[in-house]
Amino acid sequence: MIQLNRVSKSYNGLPVINRLSLTVEPGEMVGLVGPSGAGKTTLLRLIAGLIQPDAGTIRVASSRLSYVFQEARLLPWRSAAANVAVALRANGADRQTSHMLAQDWLRQVGLAGFDHYYPAQLSGGMQQRVALARAFAVQPDILLLDEPFSHLDDGNKQELLAILRQLIESTNVTVMYVTHTIAELDGLASRILPLKSCGTLPPPARR
Amino acid sequence: MQPTLERNIPTLPVTLPRPAAGLKKIAAACPAYLGWHLAGIGLLLLGWQLLAMTTHNAIVASPAATGEALYQLIISGQLVVEMAITVKRLLIALMLGGAVGFGLGVLAGFSRACRALLEPVRWVMMTLPAIFIAIFGLLWFGVGDTQVIFLVTVIAAPVVYLNTLAGFDSLDQQLIEMGRVYRFSRWQFLTDIYLPGIGFNVITGLTLAAGIGVRAVLMAEVLGAADGIGHSFNRAWTFLKTPELFAWMLVSLLLMALLELGFLKPLRRAVMRWQQQST
Numbered sequence: 001m002i003q004l005n006r007v008s009k010s011y012n013g014l015p016v017i018n019r020l021s022l023t024v025e026p027g028e029m030v031g032l033v034g035p036s037g038a039g040k041t042t043l044l045r046l047i048a049g050l051i052q053p054d055a056g057t058i059r060v061a062s063s064r065l066s067y068v069f070q071e072a073r074l075l076p077w078r079s080a081a082a083n084v085a086v087a088l089r090a091n092g093a094d095r096q097t098s099h100m101l102a103q104d105w106l107r108q109v110g111l112a113g114f115d116h117y118y119p120a121q122l123s124g125g126m127q128q129r130v131a132l133a134r135a136f137a138v139q140p141d142i143l144l145l146d147e148p149f150s151h152l153d154d155g156n157k158q159e160l161l162a163i164l165r166q167l168i169e170s171t172n173v174t175v176m177y178v179t180h181t182i183a184e185l186d187g188l189a190s191r192i193l194p195l196k197s198c199g200t201l202p203p204p205a206r207r
Numbered sequence: 208m209q210p211t212l213e214r215n216i217p218t219l220p221v222t223l224p225r226p227a228a229g230l231k232k233i234a235a236a237c238p239a240y241l242g243w244h245l246a247g248i249g250l251l252l253l254g255w256q257l258l259a260m261t262t263h264n265a266i267v268a269s270p271a272a273t274g275e276a277l278y279q280l281i282i283s284g285q286l287v288v289e290m291a292i293t294v295k296r297l298l299i300a301l302m303l304g305g306a307v308g309f310g311l312g313v314l315a316g317f318s319r320a321c322r323a324l325l326e327p328v329r330w331v332m333m334t335l336p337a338i339f340i341a342i343f344g345l346l347w348f349g350v351g352d353t354q355v356i357f358l359v360t361v362i363a364a365p366v367v368y369l370n371t372l373a374g375f376d377s378l379d380q381q382l383i384e385m386g387r388v389y390r391f392s393r394w395q396f397l398t399d400i401y402l403p404g405i406g407f408n409v410i411t412g413l414t415l416a417a418g419i420g421v422r423a424v425l426m427a428e429v430l431g432a433a434d435g436i437g438h439s440f441n442r443a444w445t446f447l448k449t450p451e452l453f454a455w456m457l458v459s460l461l462l463m464a465l466l467e468l469g470f471l472k473p474l475r476r477a478v479m480r481w482q483q484q485s486t
Contacts, residue, residue: 090392118481
């Protein structure tokens with residue numbers, strides 16, 4: 001469960017999130033849409049604990065949280081499999097198990113045989129597949145996605161959205177998906193929250 | 208066989224360089240402007256020869272006389288003996304200086320307080336003229352190995368330290384955030400993010416330190432050692448054996464080239480293996 005109570009955040013005196021309250025139930029899939037500067041990324045970063053709010057409280061009931069960023073954020077000096085394995089090891093798996101699981105997750109995102117490739121040898125779409133494999137490999141109970149496919153061409157984006165839907169369906173993960181494009185949320189969000197400027201929300205609309 | 212991407216993407220959108228063979232491989236290994244490099248060397252030799260022809264041979268030895276002196280040093284075995292002594296001192300000092308500079312650089316990279324604490328020391332070490340440090344070395348350790356190693360260590364450490372710090376400053380903060388999200392342990396942060404991330408800068412620091420170190424080791428040997436290339440250079444000067452003096456000068460250049468090819472390049476290749484495989 002994710003619970004935000006009157007959360008505010010500003011950068012250099014400029015309010016980005018203003019007294020935002022929001023509850024996301026376990027297993028719920030929430031889509032956050034809004035224009036640039038609406039505070040979508042800030043909201044995810046607050047939930048992930050990467051930044052602290054200026055006011056208000058955030059409660060995140062999670063033992064494992066995954067975050068798929070706009071950029072793949074892979075370690076350039078580690079192979080695709082090692083990039084997945086390193087997250088698994090951070091979550092308690094031993095070296096051998098993590099490597100086996102990493103190969104399996106790469107296969108699930110359509111990258112069988114690319115285990116030993118370095119990120120620079122992979123295209124943007126393939127790198128984002130590795131990031132997806134890493135995010136799901138740790139078996140998160142909360143998954144934050146911050147416009148993960150915004151840099152990709154339409155073909156790649158549709159493929160990755162299909163993989164993402166499939167992976168989410170097979171788990172009971174709580175999802176928060178940030179995007180500019182409402183069409184991306186088809187099948188990925190049970191609730192869509194249109195975030196307006198300064199991180200304010202109108203009454204939520206049910207889909 | 209190249210693996211193929213599943214889900215409607217038939218081929219790998221990157222092509223990896225295929226290993227070249229024979230002449231192609233040699234041509235690929237040759238740097239651009241090789242001809243100009245060789246012309247530059249020829250120009251240097253020509254200038255040297257002209258200088259030797261227009262001055263007394265006790266002041267500037269000709270390339271031929273220097274070559275003869277060098278040959279004598281080789282067949283007498285003196286070159287190998289003196290070179291081994293200098294190389295041993297240089298490597299010990301570079302390892303010591305490298306370890307100290309790297310260790311303190313890592314500490315200062317993690318701790319702003321540590322960085323502020325070390326800054327005055329770094330400033331003093333980098334500002335003091337090498338000749339002053341050499342004289343302090345002579346005063347404290349006398350003639351021999353220790354003062355030579357001391358000088359090179361003190362000169363190399365701040366260079367490696369500064370480059371290690373620069374590596375920390377240029378680390379991709381997004382990767383650190385990713386590590387925080389996935390709950391990397393301190394050890395994982397160190398071995399999976401920090402050390403590989405600063406590797407290039409550390410190697411650059413070591414290369415710079417080696418360049419400065421070669422000059423420093425020879426200076427320290429000139430000032431206060433009973434053997435080594437620097438000492439032999441000094442002895443040739445004392446007895447006005449100008450061709451031998453020039454031969455030792457060539458040996459000092461050879462020393463740097465050997466250090467670069469035999470130690471620094473393989474080290475760089477090992478540390479930056481991922482980058483070579485990525486290109």
